[in-house]
Amino acid sequence: MxxxxxxxxxxxxxxxxxxxxxxxxxxxxxxxxxxxxxxxxxxxxxxxxxxxxxxxxxxxxxxxxxxxxxxxxxxxxxxxxxxxxxxxxxxxxxxxxxxxxxxxxxxxxxxxxxxxxxxxxxxxxxxxxxxxxxxxxxxxxxxxVRYQPLGFELLPRKFTLTQLQRMYEVILERPLDKRNFRKKILGMDLLVALDEVEKDVAHRAARLYKFDDRRYRKLAKQGFSFEI
CATH class of the missing domain: 3.90.79.10 (Nucleoside Triphosphate Pyrophosphohydrolase)
Structure with a gap:
């Protein structure tokens, strides 16, 4: 018609x-x-x-x-x-x-x-x-990115804590205190520590992690607040 x-x-x-x-x-x-x-x-x-x-x-x-x-x-x-x-x-x-x-x-x-x-x-x-x-x-x-874990969409599936912190610093355009950042992000219990380290790096190889999206979604339904 x-x-x-x-x-x-x-x-x-x-x-x-x-x-x-x-x-x-x-x-x-x-x-x-x-x-x-x-x-x-x-x-x-x-x-x-x-x-x-x-x-x-x-x-x-x-x-x-x-x-x-x-x-x-x-x-x-x-x-x-x-x-x-x-x-x-x-x-x-x-x-x-x-x-x-x-x-x-x-x-x-x-x-x-x-x-x-x-x-x-x-x-x-x-x-x-x-x-x-x-x-x-x-x-x-x-x-x-400060109150939702969107930034993990930009990272490799397996990443180091240094890569994670750098991602936030690049997006937020400001430096973050290394000790405080790691304490806060690890305290959320949303990262899974892998039995793997970086490969082919000149410095000491760092442990790799991955983001536990399933756990985040479960916690979010219970009112969990993600904040960097």
Missing amino acids: TVSYEHPRPALSVDCVVFGLDDELQVLLIRRGIEPFAGQWALPGGFVHLDETLEQAALRELNEETGLERVFFEQLYTFGDVDRDPRERVVTVAYYALVKLSDHKVRAATDATDAAWFAVSDLPELAFDHAEIFETARQRLRNK
């Missing part, structure tokens, strides 16, 4: 801010292959199809433009400035995602000519209002 509307409607899109971690916090960008802003770096994203949900659209665009799939992601915010897209009136729903860099190989496709990781401290000029979207996601991550 065809329906006509008395008032014009804005187009709807999704955009994804994808974070990864090595020595610095990284964000995944694509180089646009079409106008507007052809050749400029941007966040992965695109228009929502009529037969899909917002989440389905975000996952589809992420996979089509970068090759990523099966990632942790959450809805971030809706951006609707009138002139945010020079083509037409477009409202975008943004998502942010966290990935382990070693688990994902990126590749450009569809209307993206390239896809690459950039350190958040050295981003190129971004198309549309994507710089604003990125900053909103960065602040959300910085705030939320």
Whole structure:
């Protein structure tokens, strides 16, 4: 059935801010292959199809433009400035995602000519209002990582306490006292100490740990408060 509307409607899109971690916090960008802003770096994203949900659209665009799939992601915010897209009136729903860099190989496709990781401290000029979207996601991550164990999505499945502390320091952008940090994180009883140590390191090999997600979910239902 065809329906006509008395008032014009804005187009709807999704955009994804994808974070990864090595020595610095990284964000995944694509180089646009079409106008507007052809050749400029941007966040992965695109228009929502009529037969899909917002989440389905975000996952589809992420996979089509970068090759990523099966990632942790959450809805971030809706951006609707009138002139945010020079083509037409477009409202975008943004998502942010966290990935382990070693688990994902990126590749450009569809209307993206390239896809690459950039350190958040050295981003190129971004198309549309994507710089604003990125900053909103960065602040959300910085705030939320303090009271939810989201940061473990950025780490290898097996990690050292030094890697864990470094992850928090990078995201929070401040140093943490080593003794106090380890006392607090180990006191939560959410890490499983493994009978394994680092391999192929120049310094003394440190013990490896893994995060006990099942135990965290059980404790969270009982009112457990995770706070760094």
